[in-house]
Amino acid sequence: MNSRTKKIFVTALVFLGAGLGxxxxxxxxxxxxxxxxxxxxxxxxxxxxxxxxxIRVTRLVQxxxxxxxxxxxxxxxxxxxxxxFLGDIERFAQNVGLTLTTNDLDKITATDSAAExxxxxxxxxxxxxxxxxxxxxxxxxxxxxxxxSFSYTKAQNGLWEGTLTLLISLRATP
Amino acid sequence: MIxxxxxxxxxxxxxxxSRGLTDHHLMHPTxxxxxxxxxxLLLLIIxxxxxxxxxxxxxxxxxxxxxxVDAPTTIYQEDAVNSALQELKARAARHEAERQxxxxxxxxxxxxxxxxTPEPSPEVIPEAATxxxxxxxxxxxxxxxxxxxxxxxxxxxxx
Numbered sequence: 001m002n003s004r005t006k007k008i009f010v011t012a013l014v015f016l017g018a019g020l021g022x023x024x025x026x027x028x029x030x031x032x033x034x035x036x037x038x039x040x041x042x043x044x045x046x047x048x049x050x051x052x053x054x055i056r057v058t059r060l061v062q063x064x065x066x067x068x069x070x071x072x073x074x075x076x077x078x079x080x081x082x083x084x085f086l087g088d089i090e091r092f093a094q095n096v097g098l099t100l101t102t103n104d105l106d107k108i109t110a111t112d113s114a115a116e117x118x119x120x121x122x123x124x125x126x127x128x129x130x131x132x133x134x135x136x137x138x139x140x141x142x143x144x145x146x147x148x149s150f151s152y153t154k155a156q157n158g159l160w161e162g163t164l165t166l167l168i169s170l171r172a173t174p
Numbered sequence: 175m176i177x178x179x180x181x182x183x184x185x186x187x188x189x190x191x192s193r194g195l196t197d198h199h200l201m202h203p204t205x206x207x208x209x210x211x212x213x214x215l216l217l218l219i220i221x222x223x224x225x226x227x228x229x230x231x232x233x234x235x236x237x238x239x240x241x242x243v244d245a246p247t248t249i250y251q252e253d254a255v256n257s258a259l260q261e262l263k264a265r266a267a268r269h270e271a272e273r274q275x276x277x278x279x280x281x282x283x284x285x286x287x288x289x290x291t292p293e294p295s296p297e298v299i300p301e302a303a304t305x306x307x308x309x310x311x312x313x314x315x316x317x318x319x320x321x322x323x324x325x326x327x328x329x330x331x332x333x
Contacts (some may be wrong), residue, residue, distance in 0.1 A: 005201070023221065027228075034232050041235060057248045067255050074262050096276040133276045140268040 074144045075171035079107055082118045082168070089138075093124055098134055100124040103163075107170070116170040119148065125161040128154075135162055144169040 061068075076082060086102055093100035104121035124134055131152055139147055145168040152162040 027224065030228055034228075037232065038235060053247070060248065060250055064250065064255070067259060070259060070262065071255065074258075092273070092276075096279070129279065130276065133272055133279070137269060137272040137276060140265045140272060142262055142266040142269055 072171065074142065075169050076118055076143070077171055079118065079170075082120065085168070086120065089122070092137075093134065096126075096130065096134070098124045098126040098130055104165070108167075114172070116172075117167040118170060119165060119167050121163065121165045123161065123163050125155065125159050128160045131160040131162040135164060138164055138166055141166075141168075 101123050103123055106119050108119050109116050148165040148167050150164045152160055155161050
C-alpha cells in the first residue's frame with residue numbers, strides 16, 4: 001500500500017465517519033422534534049376538549065337558569081332567612097287566630113351527610129281544625145323541608161295545642 | 175498393522191493448510207470497488223428504511239389518540255330536577271290551598287294594621303269556621319296525642 005492509497009483510504013474513512021455522525025445527529029434531532037410534536041398535539045387535543053366542555057356547560061347553565069333559580073329558592077341561603085320566615089309564619093298564625101310561639105331555632109348538621117338544616121319548633125294552639133290546618137300548612141311550605149316531629153294534645157280550655165319541629169335545608173355552599 | 179505414527183502422519187497431512195498458489199497482490203481494485211459499492215448500497219437501504227419508519231411514525235400520530243383527554247364532565251340530572259320541580263309545585267299548591275282554607279276559617283280578625291281587606295263581621299266568622307271545618311275535615315285519629323313524621327320530598331341534587 002503506497003502513500004497515495006493510504007491517503008485515499010483515510011480520506012474515505014473520514015468522510016464515512018462524518019457522514020454517519022451527521023446522520024445520527026439528524027436522526028436525534030428528528031426524534032426530539034417528534035417528541036415535541038406529540039406534546040403539542042396532546043396539549044391541543046386537551047384544549048379542544050376543554051373548550052368543547054366549556055361551551056356545553058355554558059349552554060347548559062343558560063338553558064337551566066330558571067330551573068336552578070326555582071330550586072335554589074327552595075333552600076335557605078343562611079340563618080338570616082329563617083328570621084324572615086319566622087316573621088311570616090308568626091304573622092300568618094296571628095292573622096288566622098292561632099296562638100303561636102317559637103320555642104327553638106337552631107342550625108344542625110346531619111350525622112350521615114354534610115347537609116345542614118335550620119330546625120325550628122313551633123307551639124301553636126287554637127281549635128282543632130285550625131291546629132290541623134296549620135300543621136298541613138307547615139308541612140307543605142314550598143321549601144326543601146321535613147317535619148321532624150309533631151304532636152298535638154287537647155288542652156284544658158277545650159283548645160288544641162300542636163307542637164311541631166320543622167327542618168328546612170340550608171343551601172350547600174359551593 | 176497400522177501404527178500410531180502412521181495415523182498421526184495422515185492426520186497431520188489432512189489438517190495441514192493447503193497453501194496452494196499464493197496471491198502476491200495486496201490490492202484488488204475491482205474487488206474493493208464492488209465491496210465499497212455493496213457497503214454503500216447497504217447503508218442506503220438502512221437509511222431509507224429508517225426514513226420510511228420515521229415518516230410512518232409521525233404520519234400516524236392522530237390528535238385524538240395522542241393523549242388521554244381528561245376534560246371535565248358535567249352531568250345534569252334532568253329527571254331529578256324535573257321531579258323536584260314538580261314536587262315543589264305540588265307543595266306550593268297544597269300550601270296555598272291550606273293558607274286560603276285557614277284564612278277563610280279564622281276565628282278572630284287579623285290584628286295587623288296593614289290589612290287591606292275589610293274585616294269580616296263577628297257574626298259571620300263562626301259560620302265560616304264551621305263550614306270550613308266540615309269541608310276540611312282531616313282524616314286523623316281521635317287520640318289526644320299523635321306523633322307524626324312527614325315524608326321528606328325527593329332529594330334535590332343540584333349541579
